[in-house]
Amino acid sequence: MTLAFAAAWVAFVPIDVFHLHLLPAPRPLAAWTGGFVAMIGAALTPVAVWENRFAAPNVQDQIAQGQRIVDTGVHRLVRHPIYLGNLLLFAGAALWLGSCAALVGALVILMVTLARIAIEEQHPRARFPQYRDYERKVLWRLAPFLF
Numbered sequence: 001m002t003l004a005f006a007a008a009w010v011a012f013v014p015i016d017v018f019h020l021h022l023l024p025a026p027r028p029l030a031a032w033t034g035g036f037v038a039m040i041g042a043a044l045t046p047v048a049v050w051e052n053r054f055a056a057p058n059v060q061d062q063i064a065q066g067q068r069i070v071d072t073g074v075h076r077l078v079r080h081p082i083y084l085g086n087l088l089l090f091a092g093a094a095l096w097l098g099s100c101a102a103l104v105g106a107l108v109i110l111m112v113t114l115a116r117i118a119i120e121e122q123h124p125r126a127r128f129p130q131y132r133d134y135e136r137k138v139l140w141r142l143a144p145f146l147f
Contacts, residue, residue: 002109002112002113002116005105005108005109005112006090006109009090009102009105009106012099012101012102012105013093013094013097013099013102016099016101016102017097017098017099020101022099022100022101023099023101023104024100025098025099025100026095026098026100030095031095031096031098032096033092034091034092034093034094034095034096034097035092035093035095036092037088037091037092037095038088038089038091038092038093038096039092040085040088040092041084041085041086041087041088041089041090041091041092042085042089043085044074044081044082044084044085044088045081045082045085045086045089046085047073047074047081048073048074048075048081048082048084048085049082051070051072051073051074051075052070052075052082054067054068054070055082059120061127068128069124069128069130069131071134071137071138075138076137076138077138077140078138078140078141078142078143078144079117079121079134079135079138079142080117080141083113083116083117083142084142084143086109086113087106087109087110087113087142090102090105090106090109091103091106094106113142114141114142114147117141117142121135121141
C-alpha cells in the first residue's frame with residue numbers, strides 16, 4: 001500500500017504543478033530548502049541500508065543468517081532511518097518541485113509509515129529481548145523530539 005501511494009504521489013506532482021495548482025506554490029526559499037532536505041533524505045536511505053545488512057522491504061526472520069539489532073551509525077539516532085530518509089525525500093521533493101499539495105500527500109505517507117512502524121516493531125520485540133533496551137536507548141522512531 002505504501003508503494004502504491006508513493007507511486008501515486010510521484011504521478012500527482014507534475015499534474016498539480018502544471019495543471020491543478022491546488023495550493024499556492026512554495027516560495028523560492030522554501031523550494032530550495034526542500035531540495036536540500038530531499039538530498040539529505042536521498043543520502044540517508046542508502047547509508048542506513050548499508051549499515052544494516054538485514055534491512056528488507058518487509059519483515060523477515062533472518063536469525064539463522066545472524067540477524068541482530070543494529071544500534072550504530074544512523075541507527076543510534078533513530079530506530080527507522082530508512083523511513084526517515086524516504087520521508088525527507090518525499091517532503092523535500094514536494095517543495096522543491098513546487099507542489100504544496102504534494103507536501104500534504106507526504107503527510108499521508110508519514111501517517112501510513114507510523115502505522116507500519118507500530119506493526120513492524122512487534123517482530124523484533126518478540127524475537128530479540130535486547131530490543132527493549134534499544135528502544136530505551138534510542139527513543140525516537142523517526143525524528144528526534146517528534147516521533
